[in-house]
Amino acid sequence: MVLSFERVGNTALWNNTLGVKSGQFNEKREELRASYMNFREKTAHLVSKISGTLPGLTQHDVSHxxxxxxxADLICGDSYPFNPIEAYVFGGAILLHDSALxxxxYDGGVExxxxxxxxKDTLASVLDSVAxxxxxxxxxFAALRYLHAHQAESLTEKSWLDPESKSPLFLIENSFFRKHLGRLIGQIAASHHWSIEEVSNKLPLQVNALPGFPRDWRIDPIKIACMLRCADAAHIDNERAPDFLHALIKRRGVSFxxxxxxxKLASVDVDQSDSTGSTLIFTSTHRFLENESEAWWVAYDAVCMVEKEIxxxxxxxxxxxxxxxxxxxxxxxxxxxxxxxxxxxxxxxSPCMAEVYVGNIENLVRTLGGEKLYGESCDKFEVMVRELIQNARDSIQARKELEKDFKGKILISLEKSSTGYCLCIEDDGVGMSKRVLIGPLLDFGTSFWTSTLVHSExxxxxxxxxxxVGQFGIGFYSVFMGAEKVVVASRPWNGGSSDVWQLNFNRGLSLRPLLKNTKPDDFxxxxxxxxxxxxxxEILVNHEEVEVKRNVAGAENLKINAADFISSLCAALDVSVFFKVGNCDxxxxxxxxxLQDDYQCxxxxxxxxxxxxxxVSNYISNNVERLRPIVEDGLWHGLAAISTSSHVEQSFLNVRTVGNLCSSxxxxxxxxxxxxxxxxxxSARREGLKFSASPQAIESWAKEQIEILHEKGITPLEKCQLAYSLCYFDIDPIDVANVVVCRNNDFEILSFEELALLSVEEGVAFVKASYMDHVDAYSSIKSMEGKALFRPIRNSNFLSLKMLDGKPENDRSVLGCxxxxxxxxGYKPEVRIESEIGKSMxxxxxxxxxxxxTN
Incomplete structure (x- = not known):
């Protein structure tokens, strides 16, 4: 492979250090120069593979x-303090910085x-959206981008076997330089993906000259790392994105x-209008058209990054x-x-700073993360506790995946304070590092679990x-609906007390909470x-009791102790929860x-x-044995029994959960x-409208419920209630349920077959609501002469009378059945409307x- 070295050889950085010149220490320079040229030739072969592995990237070959x-020569200036060993290390870091793409x-290659x-994480996160x-x-792409900087640290120590001699081949052939400089070169190469703070903290301040070399050829690793990161950021031009190669390789999306x-960018240069030579300038060779505006903004952002790095x-x-x-x-x-x-x-x-922005972000968060989201009449205590329990649960479940046999727990305490009540929720899950605490936690609308930070954390x-369970990244902000002061303290689960950081919101929602690296006294x-x-x-008048609303006019609300209230919120949680009031245990x-072993309790x-x-307690005692889990792929989507009683309105016997936490x-x-x-x-409000289990899992559970009911001995009246319940789960009730009708002022319980036969003899009537295609469950009409009048037990989608193309829209409804x-x-059904047969409320x-x- 013939490689042109002319462009490097023409730089002052090279000529003043490793270039051929007469004078003292020429042998040492030649030794470094020869080693570097060999190093460069080998690396050129390695980086030539990048385009095959990641064809969407801009050029990362030896020309780059x-x-x-x-x-770097442009940025540093002609007389920059730089010695031959520093030049060797700098050049080596350049060679390695992207070589692991x-x-x-990698020793194991693709595998x-x-x-x-x-x-694996990236694959799991994108499989649902692409082939x-x-x-x-x-x-x-994601894995190599993530791994390549770290892998660069060890590339000088990695060897490849010569296919003929079977001897190991190294990028740095000179064993002396490889031993004494290889690791440092790799570390500086990796540093181009570090923050500037990490460069300052991780790299040594000084490395002395190698034995046998001049003392003043000492190495400044931080200086070299800064040279690399600035030069790499500033190399953005059409040399890295040539027209013909672009035509050969099909690109799309972000890559394109x-x-x-x-x-469209020319090579970076020094601004000639600045006599000090201290300003870089980027120019375009072609204008960016309107349909190329996104590319222009990419270029602008890249140039701004160069400014930031310098x-x-x-x-x-x-x-x-x-x-x-x-x-x-x-x-x-x-x-x-x-x-x-x-x-x-x-x-x-014309580009301009017409960006989407929020003029009053505190008001936005307060609006979208508070009462406007959950409703002005929402139970604020319920919402706040539920959202914090959800966060704790997710943290614990994450740790269960990382630590075998970990169980986890949530601790909740409530105690009187000088200003009212203090609520404290603690967990032993994965915890949060400082960057999570001040990053995704405070990023309104971004869930940590869906952020890229999960990969590295x-x-x-x-x-x-x-x-x-958390998907929307706004649950935490619900706490400001009902809290005057909020303190969040956390540490990674495998960290120590010095890793505890806390955010203090001392006056409710604030865009600038106090951040402290201290541990609360009771942590x-x-x-x-x-x-x-x-x-x-106003959130909690008496910490011993919480009011639970029946939501029925004239009904008396319940006064529940806080422990039972929170327990019902956690109804299906897959984590244990402990609670105390004041100084109690x-x-x-x-x-x-x-792990629940007492379903009745x-x-x-x-x-x-x-x-x-x-x-209520009697009904539970008589039916608790029918509870069965709704299971799919080893996961529970419910623990329930089909209801067969009509005396259950406002009984609180069922819980609709979202993410296993009670929606209300x-x-x-x-x-x-x-x-x-x-x-x-x-939505983030937790309205659950669709079962998390598949229809197949629901049907399997329902069939088992029907079998249990028949084994236990189901009454004809219970079969009437069963029709409504099965319809709710979209299970066909046609062969297992009954309905109530009134004929000649007498009530009868009939199967659907018996009802169908009555339609032949005398017709079946349904009282239609005035405001929708639905049986009127509140009609005062008790019977119709000469007709079998269907009598509803309760309101339900089972009562739908909606027709589509001459057929009932819902096959599971009473009309559909x-x-x-x-x-x-063997008959043909016909439908007609008889107008104004009576009044309802x-x-x-x-x-x-x-x-x-007859057909």
């Missing part, structure tokens, strides 16, 4: 590596990269936009040595898009069985996160639902049986089922009459 010498840089947690082959490519951005590097270098400061101090035009468009030009449009979690050694809320006076108020508690009539403890009934059923969230049974018996009623004729 050589160009970094030119860019190909599979050949090694694809076995990493980052690859498998594309997901693999995305995962390859980045390619387009660089394709300023940060100079600031760091200034703290160490004025002599090491770069000649270039700034980039022209970064002050605004309008100014930059003079140099990186556009046509047909908890590698392997995305590809594990862990599924977070237990076995917990990871503690959230303390000083509740507003913690007691278990909820056991992990998967559990159902008594979540339905507030001890606060209600004996009917208020106004619950026992209609359709008792126990809990889990739903998917429609009647139609299908008529057809099964909502207006005048019509009757829908179903009759049958």
């Amino acid at each position: 590596l050589d160009a970094l010498w030119e860019v 190909c599979f050949e840089a 090694e990269v694809r076995s990493t947690a980052i690859w 498998y082959d594309e997901a693999v490519q995305i995962s390859d 936009t980045h390619w387009k951005a660089q394709n 300023r940060a590097s100079n600031a760091l270098l200034e703290t160490r040595s004025q002599q090491a400061l770069f000649q270039v101090k700034r980039v022209k035009g970064v002050e605004s898009p309008e100014l930059m468009s003079k140099y990186i030009q556009t046509e047909g449009w 908890f590698p392997g979690l995305r590809s594990s069985k862990f599924k977070a 237990k050694t076995d917990i990871s996160t503690q959230v303390k809320l000083d509740l507003k006076p 913690y007691t278990e108020i909820h056991r992990n639902i998967l 559990w159902l008594d508690r979540i339905s507030y049986a001890k606060y209600q009539s004996t009917y 403890v208020h106004g619950r009934s026992g209609e359709d089922f008792i126990g809990y059923v889990n739903y998917l969230p429609k 009647l139609f299908r049974k008529i057809i099964q018996l 909502f207006g005048m009623n019509d009757a829908l009459i179903v009759t049958s004729k």
Whole structure:
């Protein structure tokens, strides 16, 4: 492979250090120069593989590596303090910094990269949105981008076997340089992906000259790392995105936009209008058209990043040595898009700072994360506690995936304070590092579990069985609806007390909470996160009792103690919860639902049986043995029994959960089922409208319920209630349920077959509501002469009378079942409307009459 070295050889950085010259220490220079040239030739072969592994990237071949010498030369200036060993280390770091962006840089090749947690995590996160082959490519890119900087540290120590001699081949052939400089070169190469603070803290301040070399050839690793990061940031031009190669390789999406951005840029230069030579300037060779606006903004952002890197590097270098400061101090035009468009030009449009922004973000968070989201009449205490329990649960479940046999617990305490009540919720889950605490936690609308930070904080979690309940990233902000002061203290679960950081919101919601690296006095050694809320006076009047609303006019609300209230919120939680008031000891108020061994006690508690009539506790005693889990792929989506009683309104016998937490403890009934059923969230408000289990899993559970009911001995009246409950779960009731009708002022309980036969003889009538295609459950009409009048037991989707193309829209409704049974018996159903047969509380009623004729 013939490589042109001319562009490196023409730089002052090379000529003043490793270039051929007469004078003292020429042999040492030649030794370093020869080693570097061999190092470069080998690396050129390695980086040539990058385009095959990641064809979407801009150029990362040896031309890019050589160009970094030119860019660094421009930034540093002609007389920059630089010695031959520093030049060797700098050049080596350039060679290595992107070399691990190909599979050949890893001992295990493709298999090694694809076995990493980052690859598996990425694949798991994108598989739902793209085809498998594309997901693999995305995962390859993400994994190599994530791994390559770290892998660069060890590349000088890695060997490849010569296929003929079987002897090991190293990138640095000279064993002396490899031993004494290889690790440092790798570390500096890796540093181009570090923050500037990490550069300052991780790299040594000075490395002395190698034995046998001049003493003043000492190495300044931080200076070299700053040179590399600035040169790499500033190498953005059409050399890295040539037209012909772009035409050969099909690119799309983000890759295409980045390619387009660089394709129109000329090489970076020093602004000639600045006599000090301290300003870089970027210009375009072609104007960016309107349909290329996204590419223009990519270019602008990249140039702004160059400015940021140069300023940060100079600031760091200034703290160490004025002599090491770069000649270039700034980039022209970064002050605004309008100014930059003079140099990186556009046509047909003008860039400006017309960004979407929020003028009053505190008001936005307060609005979208508070009462406007959950409703002005919401139970604030319920919402706050539920959202914090959810966060704690997710943290614990994440740790269960990372630590075998970990169980986890949530501790909740309530105590009187000088201003009212203080609520404290603690957990021993994965906890939060400082960057999570001040990052995703405060990023309104961004859930940590869906952020890219998960990859680095908890590698392997995305590809594990862990599924977070939190999805929207706004639950935490609900606490400000009812808290005057909020303190969040946390540490990573495997960290120590010195890793505890706390955020203090001392006056409610604030965009600038206080951050402290101190541990609260009551921060237990076995917990990871503690959230303390000083509740507003109106949130909790008496910490011994919480009001639960029946939501029925004239009905008396319940007064529930706080322990039972929180227990019902946790109804289906897969983590145990402990609670205490004041100085009392913690007691278990909820056991992990998967470990629950006393279903009667559990159902008594979540339905507030001890606060209600004996009917509720009696019904539980008589039916608790029918509770069965709704299971799919080993996961529970419910623990319930189909309801067969019509005396269950406002009995609190069932719980609708979202993410296994009660969507609302208020106004619950026992209609359709008792126990809990889990739903998917429609929005951040937790309205569950669709079962989390598949229809197949629901059907399997329902069939078992029907079998149990028949074994136990179901009454004809219970079969009537069963029809409503089965319809709720979209299970066909046609062959197992009954209905109530009135004929000649007498009530009868009939099967659907019997009802269908009546439609042949005399017709079946349904009292239609005046405001919708639905049976009027509140009509005062008791019977119809000469007709079998269907009598509803309760309101339900079973009562739907909606027709579509001459057929009932809902096959599971009473009308749908009647139609299908008529057809099964060989008849043809006909429908007619009889107008104004009577009045109900909502207006005048019509009757829908179903009759049958022989086909």
